[in-house]
Amino acid sequence: MALIDLRSDTVTRPTAAMRKAMAEAEVGDDVYGDDPTVHRLQDRIAELFGCEAALLVPTGTMANQIALRAHTQHGDEIIIGKEAHCWRHESGALAALAGLQTHMMADASFTADDVRAAYKGGDDPHLSLTRVVAIENTHNMSGGTCWDRARLTAVIDAAHGLGLAVHLDGARIWNAAIAGGVAERELVRGIDSISACLSKGLGAPVGSVIAGRRDFIRRCLKLRKMYGGGMRQAGILAAAGLHALDHHRARLADDHANARALAERLAGARHVRIDPARVQTNIVMIELDRGSPAAVVERARASGILLGLSGAHRIRAVTHLDVDRAAVMRAADVIAELAAAS
Numbered sequence: 001m002a003l004i005d006l007r008s009d010t011v012t013r014p015t016a017a018m019r020k021a022m023a024e025a026e027v028g029d030d031v032y033g034d035d036p037t038v039h040r041l042q043d044r045i046a047e048l049f050g051c052e053a054a055l056l057v058p059t060g061t062m063a064n065q066i067a068l069r070a071h072t073q074h075g076d077e078i079i080i081g082k083e084a085h086c087w088r089h090e091s092g093a094l095a096a097l098a099g100l101q102t103h104m105m106a107d108a109s110f111t112a113d114d115v116r117a118a119y120k121g122g123d124d125p126h127l128s129l130t131r132v133v134a135i136e137n138t139h140n141m142s143g144g145t146c147w148d149r150a151r152l153t154a155v156i157d158a159a160h161g162l163g164l165a166v167h168l169d170g171a172r173i174w175n176a177a178i179a180g181g182v183a184e185r186e187l188v189r190g191i192d193s194i195s196a197c198l199s200k201g202l203g204a205p206v207g208s209v210i211a212g213r214r215d216f217i218r219r220c221l222k223l224r225k226m227y228g229g230g231m232r233q234a235g236i237l238a239a240a241g242l243h244a245l246d247h248h249r250a251r252l253a254d255d256h257a258n259a260r261a262l263a264e265r266l267a268g269a270r271h272v273r274i275d276p277a278r279v280q281t282n283i284v285m286i287e288l289d290r291g292s293p294a295a296v297v298e299r300a301r302a303s304g305i306l307l308g309l310s311g312a313h314r315i316r317a318v319t320h321l322d323v324d325r326a327a328v329m330r331a332a333d334v335i336a337e338l339a340a341a342s
Ligand SMILES: Cc1ncc(COP(=O)(O)O)c(C=O)c1O
Pocket: 058, 059, 060, 061, 062, 064, 085, 086, 136, 138, 139, 140, 169, 171, 172, 197, 199, 208
């Protein structure tokens, strides 16, 4: 029986067409700036986001951490949403590499007033200076939710009014764009730095990008080398990213529809607490009012369904390129059965 892997949208394997594009990529040494395919990808990303420049890096973690380091000095403070990936799931890099302290908001999304209330500035020697506001769109830990554009605009304006930079962890900005029916450049308008992943819903095997102003990307280039992220014939990876942008962006709508269908099927299941209306993109958070989520995940594995745990209390299922509607519905049946038996 083939496994149905819903642990993450990072588990996809490159398609035959993507492998062909990778095999045929024109390459050079990108640390010398010689790789034409990397340049093509970076130009394409800059154009898509309406930014001056972009930089290819190996991972979303490195993209976030380089960008945040480039905005700050050690000891500065960053404002983040609740359970932001750059804080919760990047091995403490925010403290260890960027040397930042964190002001975490009560929710994943927050308001301009929240930013003004959190801000620390002036010359009080007791205080760490706030330098950056980081947004996550879509927000992983709250189930792939999208930021409201009007609220985001107000947050950006408030941050800029206080002299703060705004960073976007846009690992899944592609999903937010498809869900909202708008271009990526609309969603990132006004934001100073963007990190985005090619290796999640888009299905590339490796690769993330940072985008922003030319002088900012120049600083990121130096930090990329410092962090060990300079890659040589990286055009092979950039070719996968370009192929993904051309062929796998529009189809994210299928992943969103599959996630919604999964949630709708589970909404009627015994002992499952889920609101399908909260499923905006490709991440489904499943709560149980009885039994142990870990036990359900373990038993599902025995039936060939791989799921994730999000904290101790929730099961996480993520739809992607390598699971179709039939696979997702089979997973839903198994989860419903196991939850009912909890
Ligand atoms: C919102 C978000 N940001 C950043 C990352 C980090 O990406 P990577 O696993 O490539 O380091 C992830 C990975 O899941 C993520 O979900």
